[in-house]
Amino acid sequence: MSEEATTPSARQVELLEAAYAYALTHGLADLSLRPLAAAIGSSPRVLIFLFGSKDGLVRALLARARADELALLDRFGPAGRKESIGLVRAVEEVWAWLAAPEHRPLLRLWAEAYARSLVEPDGAWGGFARRTVDDWLDALAGCQPPAERDGEQGTTRRTLALAVLRGALLDLLATDDEARVTAAVRQQLTHFGGC
């Protein structure tokens, strides 16, 4: 049914991983087959052969990035967990991950893909932003106690939590001022629980 339902071959995942590392430092916007192939020790011919087309490669790269994202989310909000940790602790822990300098490249790539998918909803980028919002809202919902999770107020609270995380991340990526931005997130957490 899908155009690429076949299990990826060993060589395919090897090249995808190399291309992913390349994309993390060079960005996806002006990604070009020839420079990429030269950098990862391959050739445009092979990339086209393995991924079908450049669009296919980009789709694979976006899926790869999303896998990293989902792996992060799984650490905090495994939907079927016994006891939920609550939104406050979830935001706290997620922010620690987002603010870590070693994750900057991935988050820049994420921002790039997100923005691009807003401008042109069709093609390889299509739906990335939408998908990522749903991923995160679901994960945050998994962190809320059941009583809070359902109902309008629960939706509102996790939407707000996501907004704070995303907005703070944008600020951090632009200014690199971790002290100021982290202080803002902390400020939110103190007001978020009580009241």
Place this chain on the structure above:
Amino acid sequence: MSEEATTPSARQVELLEAAYAYALTHGLADLSLRPLAAAIGSSPRVLIFLFGSKDGLVRALLARARADELALLDRFGPAGRKESIGLVRAVEEVWAWLAAPEHRPLLRLWAEAYARSLVEPDGAWGGFARRTVDDWLDALAGCQPPAERDGEQGTTRRTLALAVLRGALLDLLATDDEARVTAAVRQQLTHFGGC
């Protein structure tokens, strides 16, 4: 001193305005001179002549977009105002503007430029994200009462306000779910003032 300190000619601002309208609907990422020129009734030759290069044109377009942004900010936080309206009201009013459907294209363009300037800080896009964060923080500072404005807590509060606005905007652009996102912003406002 600057490479383009000359006052823009009438024809230049006319074409810039047309190109700006084009960029608002088509995005900046894969902007190309020939299709753009054809759409606005000009020619690649003329665009190069008037703006020096494609980079010059992109820079002019980004400056044009920033002008729109600064015009918005001026409406809320004119730095030398007699009485400050406070962060809560500022966020409230700014959000009303951001959530208006007719501003969607501008905000998509903004997100695109922001993300791109994160990935490649050099070139025409360079520094856009950084500049825009400073613009907004300054504007929000202008809305805070003087006693709150200075000091660490004031900085933290306006950083948080900006993060909520930006994060909510990202959500809105991706999901178009104005009711949910606006509810989240409102929720924040009730907690923001009191406590």
Place this chain on the structure above:
DNA sequence: GAGCTACTGAAACAGTCGTGTCAGTGGGCG
């Protein structure tokens, strides 16, 4: 009228893009 400035059209330049063609390689398995 001459001369200057601002703008414009047509065509071509060198380069890069994604992709297709054709001919192989090497290894596992019958």
Place this chain on the structure above:
DNA sequence: CGCCCACTGACACGACTGTTTCAGTAGCTC
């Protein structure tokens, strides 16, 4: 051995890209 299959190199195709060259044209001032 021979066959197949995943993979690969060299190369060319056509369609773009930003930019340049050359040759203007309108309008203004002197």
